[in-house]
Amino acid sequence: GAVVSQHPSWVICKSGTSVKIECRSLDFQATTMFWYRQFPKQSLMLMATSNEGSKATYEQGVEKDKFLINHASLTLSTLTVTSAHPEDSSFYICSAPGTTNQETQYFGPGTRLLVL
């Protein structure tokens, strides 16, 4: 398997502020990571693909200027929610492919964001 961590585990912020969420691959390198969002009682929806050293690719309907993704190293991807609004409140989860099996995604523990 592979261990993926996220920080923070939960965050509360005021409307209009920006929030940064970190996703780290522990003890392995990941040139690609993925960011998902999960609303209550709903399934995970892919937001974007984070690529080390290059621009992220976003899924249809996801605003790239609002959800800034940076993959500055082989073990860290960050998602910044800019000018957050209450409708951005959600559970944000990242994933990375395993080391022995690149076909399988291993997920972080998630970050709960509440925008007041």
Next chain:
Amino acid sequence: EDQVTQSPEALRLQEGESSSLNCSYTVSGLRGLFWYRQDPGKGPEFLFTLYSAGEEKEKERLKATLTKKESFLHITAPKPEDSATYLCAAATDSWGKLQFGAGTQVVVTP
């Protein structure tokens, strides 16, 4: 349009009462069908990958099977610690871009 649908939405079982969860998929070019377990407030935990129709995989009380249109997750003699939401997901374009079903919430009572 690709779709992954899970049923039932929720399942309440007595300890030891075996049951099956269904995941039907309509996708073009399935690379693999994944099963994950998700506990409340946590990220999904990998269980199985199935690649082709007829394939089966087992892990403890769980067994996953795949046909050309659906996948089943059988839970044999479940225990309370099997309580969780079980998610299935299809990989098509790439291994990392997963399309998830809405999940089946399983509660196992002693």
